[in-house]
Amino acid sequence: MPNIAVFIEQRDGEAKKVAWQMINHARKITDASGGEVWGVFLGKDAGNNAADAGSWGAHKLFTAIDENLAGYNSELYTTAVASFCSANNPDLVLMGATAMGKDLAPRLAARMDCACVSDSIDVNFDNGFTIRRPVFAGKCYTDVNIKSNTAVVGIRPNSFNLDQPGSDSATAETFDPGIGGVTPKATVAEVKATSGGAIELTEADVIVSGGRGIKEADNYKMIEELAGVLNAGTGASRAIVDAGWVDHSHQVGQTGKTVSPNLYIACGISGAIQHLAGMSSSKCIVAINKDSNAPIFKAATYGIVADLFDVVPALKEAIQSLD
């Protein structure tokens, strides 16, 4: 009868989609094996989260509302979630493998002296939890068994599908985050947005990426225009990031971002092993490359062997003219 707590990450009060994906998946486990799904929300007001968490399958929503929890602070958030855990003893704590979750999970697990499993893609329960996760940048996967009483597990966004929301609402409860006497040793002084409105790659449903095949910095516009009609994020190979054509925040691969969109369109990218490492778990991969021997075609679902300067603008038009 596992009780599964899901940390609901919010920025500026808005919950991340990955939280609902985790709640939805956790509910399938508790429906089969018993136990409850608990949303855990830290922030300065609870907003609609009890209704939202409930509609995705949470039995209860536990909130700690405090001005000091409005934005992320690693030490305060660790204390708050640890306080929740010691009061409620969840068998598993799930959080998104996001910038925030990746920072919070290890600190929390070290404080609770329990298992910590990062960047996972599946959670199964059968006489205990088994967590599946990629290692070696996705060249191999591992199944991990948990031996401690509780475990903190990071879940890669988009690993779980979202079913249709139901009409239930979670029972709202509050908890004491225990941050009264805590003065954090480091604080976030400022949050800067680099690119107004740009779609974050790790959360994107569709990504269009460009590589050295685009020939010069200016031609990245073509990638952006195709992305525009698909409401997609824009990615890049390391070659064009190192050349200074686009910012590092766009780099996909072993030393860039790991992405798993529904659709990844690689334009003028050869498909080096380090690039594949970051995107090979995408559900559908399209390769546009003039070299039919480029390794990217081994990873691709669909391929066009042609000059990208012809294909990319044509694809944009073809997509626009779909009704």
Added chain:
Amino acid sequence: MKIAVCVKQVPDSETRINLAEPSAELDRSGFTRVLNPYDAYAVEEAIQIKEKLGDDTEVTAIIIGGEQVMESVKKDCLAVGCDKAIRVTDELDNAEALQIAKVLTAVVKRDGYDLVLCGKQAIDDDDSQVGIMLAELCDMAHVSVVTDLEFDGNNFTATREIEGGSEVVKGATPALFTCQKGLNEPRLPSLPNIMKAGMKPVELLTCADLGIEVPAAHTEITTYIPPAKRGECKIIENEDPAAAAQELAKLLREEAKII
């Protein structure tokens, strides 16, 4: 200032994993081993801080691993400017992050470092855990995934990458940072310095020397699984790029059902 840099040796990023079917073991014998690329940013940052602050700053590279890790320690740590190294010799090669963090904690507490630098992630286990856990166990401030780091006396301002932007974090030493690409450009060792690195001190330690037991694991990897095989790529054969593009759009809509 006393600076520690925690480093790991990992299979290089070209490594291919040969695994035909799910298996309880992973054959790691043929791997070429290198310094974890993110740890190179940590080493470089430590050396740059030492260059700025002067000679009473000491940089120690700390590594838990077998004898074979010394090659990376010499070439990529000592030869580029670390003053000395500590190697913990207990067999912890495929240990989980919290075990590693507990052992590193014993070293950091024994020596009392003002600043600890780690890589943001080891590219074999891809955990991104050890540094942050170490900060927690040492009761230090930490900032992870750092792309910019400035000091004003004991006060730091660090910039870290988040989705769609960055966070600027302020605090004071003692503190730990996990380093991300963009922080600096790691220098390469010169041949004479590689020769001289052999003369720099290396302290060998065991958990027993540190007064701790070898920490136990909370997790167990039961199976290594090869990635699911992808089907053949469907090549759209059409001389006319516009027609090929239209065909692709149609397949994405009707067959793949994703747009």
